[in-house]
Amino acid sequence: MPNIAIIPAVRHANARVLASALGILETEQAAELLDVSVLVTISPDDPMAVQLAEDVIVLLSRTIDKVALSGIASPTLEIVIGDAEPHVAKADVFRVAVSTTHATVGSALANRDRLAKVAPILRRMVACYACAAAMKRVVPQLEFPLVGPLTLPFDSLGIDLTALNDEIPLGKAYLAGAGAIGNALLWAMQGLNVSGELHVVDFDHVEDGNLQRQVWFDEKDLGKMKCDCLVDKAQPHFPNLKLIPRNSELQCLPEKSRGAWLSKLIVAVDSRRVRRRLQEDVLPGEVFDASTTDITEVVVHYHRQPTEHACLSCIYVEDAVEREFEAHIAAQLGVPVEKVRESVIDLEAAEAIIRKYPQDIPGTDSIVGLAYDTLFKNLCGTGKLSRERENTSVTPFAFVSALAGILLALELVRRHTRGKHDLSFNYWKVSPWHTPFARNRRLRPSESSCGLCGNAMAKAVLSELWNCPQ
Numbered sequence: 001m002p003n004i005a006i007i008p009a010v011r012h013a014n015a016r017v018l019a020s021a022l023g024i025l026e027t028e029q030a031a032e033l034l035d036v037s038v039l040v041t042i043s044p045d046d047p048m049a050v051q052l053a054e055d056v057i058v059l060l061s062r063t064i065d066k067v068a069l070s071g072i073a074s075p076t077l078e079i080v081i082g083d084a085e086p087h088v089a090k091a092d093v094f095r096v097a098v099s100t101t102h103a104t105v106g107s108a109l110a111n112r113d114r115l116a117k118v119a120p121i122l123r124r125m126v127a128c129y130a131c132a133a134a135m136k137r138v139v140p141q142l143e144f145p146l147v148g149p150l151t152l153p154f155d156s157l158g159i160d161l162t163a164l165n166d167e168i169p170l171g172k173a174y175l176a177g178a179g180a181i182g183n184a185l186l187w188a189m190q191g192l193n194v195s196g197e198l199h200v201v202d203f204d205h206v207e208d209g210n211l212q213r214q215v216w217f218d219e220k221d222l223g224k225m226k227c228d229c230l231v232d233k234a235q236p237h238f239p240n241l242k243l244i245p246r247n248s249e250l251q252c253l254p255e256k257s258r259g260a261w262l263s264k265l266i267v268a269v270d271s272r273r274v275r276r277r278l279q280e281d282v283l284p285g286e287v288f289d290a291s292t293t294d295i296t297e298v299v300v301h302y303h304r305q306p307t308e309h310a311c312l313s314c315i316y317v318e319d320a321v322e323r324e325f326e327a328h329i330a331a332q333l334g335v336p337v338e339k340v341r342e343s344v345i346d347l348e349a350a351e352a353i354i355r356k357y358p359q360d361i362p363g364t365d366s367i368v369g370l371a372y373d374t375l376f377k378n379l380c381g382t383g384k385l386s387r388e389r390e391n392t393s394v395t396p397f398a399f400v401s402a403l404a405g406i407l408l409a410l411e412l413v414r415r416h417t418r419g420k421h422d423l424s425f426n427y428w429k430v431s432p433w434h435t436p437f438a439r440n441r442r443l444r445p446s447e448s449s450c451g452l453c454g455n456a457m458a459k460a461v462l463s464e465l466w467n468c469p470q
Contacts, residue, residue, distance in 0.1 A: 003061040009208035036138045037066040039075035048115035049082035055127035062398040082115045105133045106149025119164040120191030131399035132432045144433040163417040170196030177268035178202035178226035180213040184405020186234040195240040202227040213398040260465045272316040279312035285466045290408035295396045298404040300428045305466040310444035
């Protein structure tokens, strides 16, 4: 199958990401910068190098126009993994090396041995950073201080690496969102011994623009429900974990009750407001969350109720930028801002939007139940809407979303194995462009403006629901 990146909607989505990062207005100019080729070179008898190359190609093939293990005579860049030698004498080359303790990515590496055997989740993390390095090399205009060689010490992740071989008993958990980070989470969890029952909750369907960063999906999946498609594709890789698709909003599931029904919630949605609504409407016991800030960073959050520290609503507290962006969406779609704050398009709003864009939306059925953010991004992706506040509406590259899913999976490892009682931090910012620093972990305090943490009655309810041994 050809590179996903050459599909027109995917190409346009990536061009918007790059245009936003570079501060340029012309997406076609940005698209030309992605019209490059990358050759990945390995020793075919090195199994870890073969697998790492596959991971790199999975991610880069959704971002740049051509990436392959062979058949590229004059590549823009050649990535050499392990003890292989470059194939193209005059190509720009960087190497990737992996030992049992760390990985390095750069031009002049001392270690050019076969790759050490590491856990699949670590290998895929290395792939994310290799992709970031590749993007920096083929688009030098990206102003990120990518140090060469980049070192990724595995102990910076703050977990006992032997715990990656332990059983991870999820119990009964819910994953809110089967989009980019939901895809990446299950991609990252392959190779981990995860057991239990995971309900994959999403009411959206796969569209062509989604292929830019949702790693399990391809053109054959267009029009399918995301939760069904993700479960169908991922389930064979999880013999001890039962995946259950739920075509719904989490708040509308029939099992929702006023009691302690949702002990474990994994959050992979796009919207800050939706995150707050999940926290305040379903009152989960444990929350695992990851999000991306355009292409610059990944944020990971964890908390367990009852807590005196930040909950999900504290981390994503409403701010002026969010309110301005919602007002912009409302103006562009032709609906009141109060409707946008409801998150999901109803029939009345759908009719108003179609009156404004009669040629672009086939009917109300195609958008009723869709998130406003999703429709807005889709219309932006086709060039129908204003480029104003572009950096607020663009999605990240595939390798950034993949890193978010990997860090979310590592948080599940941390909290379900030997580090599960480590409550010394609840927040971690990580950049795909430099080493993940342990010093960036924080124990964020609660916010007095939070609808839960600033409400004594709500805190008493949470304490009554979840003040029991876990």
